[in-house]
Every structure is written in structure tokens, then in C-alpha cells.
Amino acid sequence: MICAVGMAACLFAQETAHTRDYQVRRRSGEHVIEVSINRNPPVIGENLTRIKVLDGRGNCVRGAEVKVNYSMPPMPGMPPMNYTVRADASGDGYLAVMNLIMRGPWNIVITVRDRAKLGRVIFPIDVR
Numbered sequence: 519m520i521c522a523v524g525m526a527a528c529l530f531a532q533e534t535a536h537t538r539d540y541q542v543r544r545r546s547g548e549h550v551i552e553v554s555i556n557r558n559p560p561v562i563g564e565n566l567t568r569i570k571v572l573d574g575r576g577n578c579v580r581g582a583e584v585k586v587n588y589s590m591p592p593m594p595g596m597p598p599m600n601y602t603v604r605a606d607a608s609g610d611g612y613l614a615v616m617n618l619i620m621r622g623p624w625n626i627v628i629t630v631r632d633r634a635k636l637g638r639v640i641f642p643i644d645v646r
């Protein structure tokens with residue numbers, strides 16, 4: 519199924535996502551950014567992170583530059599942990615792997631550059 523079909527295609531894809539995924543959906547400027555992490559709660563180790571970018575008409579945006587930044591707030595006795603990975607195009611969205619190396623609170627920042635438009639979603643997770 520291709521995205522050019524429009525909103526129906528995107529909604530269909532969303533419904534077929536694993537219902538147990540950790541999901542965040544936010545509007546950012548002209549975009550809606552949907553994030554789905556395959557572990558819920560997120561865990562130490564590899565967490566597959568799917569990102570979908572929808573435009574104002576509900577169509578999936580392809581060809582955007584999508585980055586995932588994950589960091590842990592400064593803690594006593596812990597070196598700074600701050601990583602950025604690029605999300606590669608995959609299906610009608612983008613895919614990245616977050617390698618979370620410590621239990622506890624992490625901050626996730628997802629940035630989307632779609633031509634001149636920038637979008638950003640920020641949310642906390644609690645890694646188990």
C-alpha cells in the first residue's frame with residue numbers, strides 16, 4: 519500500500535501497528551508526528567522506533583530528514599549520555615534503533631526536516 523492514496527493509507531498502517539507499542543502522537547507546526555517504540559515500557563538495549571510524519575492533509579511525508587536524539591538528564595556519578603541517530607526511510611515512515619544503556623528517565627527528541635519545514639516532538643520515557 520502506498521502513501522499517495524492519502525489519509526486512509528496512513529490510518530490503515532497505524533491500525534496495524536502493534537497495539538502494545540509505546541506510542542506518541544503530536545502535532546508540530548504543519549505536521550503530525552507519530553512515534554511507535556516496539557518495547558512498552560522501553561527497555562535497556564535495542565528499542566526499534568518507527569516514526570511516521572503526516573502532512574496537513576493526512577498524507578505520509580516521504581523524503582524527510584528524521585533524527586532521534588535520546589539523552590539521560592545529568593545524574594551524579596554518571597557520565598553524560600546523549601546520542602543522536604538518523605531514522606532511515608522504511609515503508610511509509612522512518613525507522614531508527616535506540617540503544618538505551620541505562621534504566622531510568624530518558625528524554626527523546628525527534629526532529630523532522632521536510633524541505634524548509636521543521637518539526638519536533640519531545641517526550642520522556644522511563645526505561646525498565
Ligand SMILES: [Cu+2]
Pocket residue numbers: 590593596620622
Ligand atoms: Cu543515568
